[in-house]
Amino acid sequence: MRRVAIVGIGHSKFGVRTDVNMCELAFEAVKPALEDAGVTQADIPFVSVGTVGVWYEEPLPAVAIAEYCGLSGAGLVRCEAACASGSAAVNTAYTAIASGQVDLAMAIGAEKMTEVDTLTAVELIGRAGSYLWEFENFGMTFPAYYALHAVAHMHKYGTTEEDLALVSVKNHKYGAMNPLAHFQREITVEDVFSSHVIAWPLKLYDCCPISDGAAAVVLASEEKVKELGIDTPVWIEAIGYSSGTANLSKRKDYVSLEATVKASRIAYKKAGISPGDVDVATVHDCFTIAEILAYEDLGFCKKGEGGKMIREGETEIGGRIPVNIDGGLKAKGHPIGATGVSMVVELTKQLREEVKPASRQAPMKNYVALAHNVGGTGHYCYVTILRR
């Protein structure tokens, strides 16, 4: 396998983007990614597009986006891994280069979720567990799936609703510093507690928003990095992946996402690092409990100590491992197909030490960053390790 680097990044503003359609939104990420890499569309032989769709009108979005962005003619694939579709797209583009098929490739993540009303979006996401056995008769929603994990975690480890709220407070704090974030305002624990219950014990401010957004990366082989004269390539050291059962009732327990444990161990082994080597991480905080599960399942702390980790500020800038200092899914927003690519864009900026404002820059010791992207409720998981 050949080494693969990130040489270009682009990111749209996340939020309720009724000012643009799907293709126009993707363009906002594709153009800066090409410019950042110093290449044109004609240089890109392969494009992967991570998107889930159904909430916007185009049934073949990869084709529509490629045409709009002048990428038609390149090899093209749409990747679906639910909320980890963006990571699946990065992995697909990575593999095309690592295997020697191409020297340059682009991964685009894009999602347009606000063209349908909120309860229809809740319905479409809820159907994505196991339709026949968990939705048809029981109307499961995604907040409800994660609430099942929250109740089990609180019961077994004594995690509190306040611990959950602190995740939201932290991520809103950093979202307020990120001009591309869906929400750019700080909140308090009291704000979380007074927001209405969505699926007990999760309240509105425990849940990420339904967002529109796009992100894109240009990937290159080592040879191409030299040819383009890229001075700060960020290398994809490893991508680990795993999956879990469709039916939540078939999982081993509800205090962990086994797919995260497996994917991260594969990634750590491939990259030859341990969790303690990570300088900065983005983890899949679709709901506040998910960030606490991620701390534990990624090995950032012992099982059951995720609540303590957030309480003691270990995942703030200045803490042991800064996590989601772009606002996370909670405040940056979660356009589901875009999220995995967005994580890689953010971590590339962190590793290049070019984050603005500089107060949102994580200090670098090892120049190692980790992106953790879950699809569904642990249905899919990708862990990507980057190094400068």
Add this chain to the structure above:
Amino acid sequence: MSEMPTLQSRPLNITYNIPINKTLKFWEGLKEGKVYAMKCKKCGKIYFPPSSDCPSCLASDMEWIELSGEGEIETFTHVIVRPASFQDERPYTVAIARMKEGVRVLAWLVGVKKKDIKVGLKVKLEAEVTPEGKVRYIFTPANI
């Protein structure tokens, strides 16, 4: 930005006809007040939801077994914000219970006050025909 001009697409209403040929006994069983699981005759594994093929040993020689209905809550939630097609329902409680046979079942829990619902609560799994004629299965507390 919510005031932006939009063009409304043509509506698209889709209903799927989901085959239940291989699990018919399960759906018929609910009408008779029984909840069935499937057991692999070759390796002995029990499946709920019922599975007509064994993902463990890949055999397709399965038999139906009736679940005892005895279970214990492992986790639960109260769903307040409901999907579009559940707007006619009042907020509902969903629980996952581990059954005596070892399989887990996800279903609504009814007939118990919210304050009395706890992890570890003993429940009974029962088949039910709704007033609208839909067949389903629900949990009720075991000791009431």
